[in-house]
Amino acid sequence: MRSIVRKSLLYKSGVEYSDYCINHVEGCSHGCRYPCYAMMLKKRCGVIKNYNDWIKPKLVSNALELLENEIPKYKKDIKFVHLCFSTDPFMYKYPEVKKLTLAILERLNKDNIRSVVLTKGVYPKVLKNTIKYGSNNEYGTTLISLNDDYKKRFEPYSAPFRSRIRALKHLNDNGLKTWISMEPYPTPNLIIQNLKNILNKISFVDKIVFGKLNYNVEASKYVGYKEFYDECSNVVNAFCERRNIECHIKYGTQKKDIKKTSRLFNTERVLVANI
């Protein structure tokens, strides 16, 4: 795997419900074709040339060194650290990324800094070691379908849906906080699927975040786009209500944005932008 050197690592993100963030890889092998917002941004800024460039990730080789210097500077302001906004911390079939992510989680935990993680990969079982990695972290998985063909088309190199769910359930069964990012949820002209079936598969989680599909020409052409997401938001809200699961509908997904109060995670809000 190729690597790069960066000048800084920890940064305060200005986006919805976020706090501090770490992106310790440049690019992402999962190659999502929704499209991936992070890839679009990096292309616009000239960091990468094209899709092929994006899916050949580069590890930030000095990430731990940077973290060591930056933790004392920011520690008092940090509520939690999100991994990651512009890459995937458990990139599928990339053991180098997993190794570095685990080392980062361990280092953050040493200073009692909580992490909020989101992946389309598979969580390793070692995260059960709460002394090493922390007991208050939140582990999230993106799940927008159960259909393998849809995954092949839109998340071609990510982990199979079932492996993601299995790994997340394992962490949940071991007392860790888990959540699902159901974003970007597809419109029916991309795939016809039963939202309730998907929800039933992940009813064990502590929190569900639901969000619409943006920046996709086909989805935006769907007649009844707004009504569809409004209806889905109601289904997700009702499901969470019944199961006592925390629910967050991303801003702009339902016609009238509902401000939900957190039931399980109190003050912590998370940005789950799928970037």
Ligand code: SF4
């Ligand atoms: S959407 Fe996330 S997982 Fe997919 S390519 Fe972009 S950064 Fe990677």
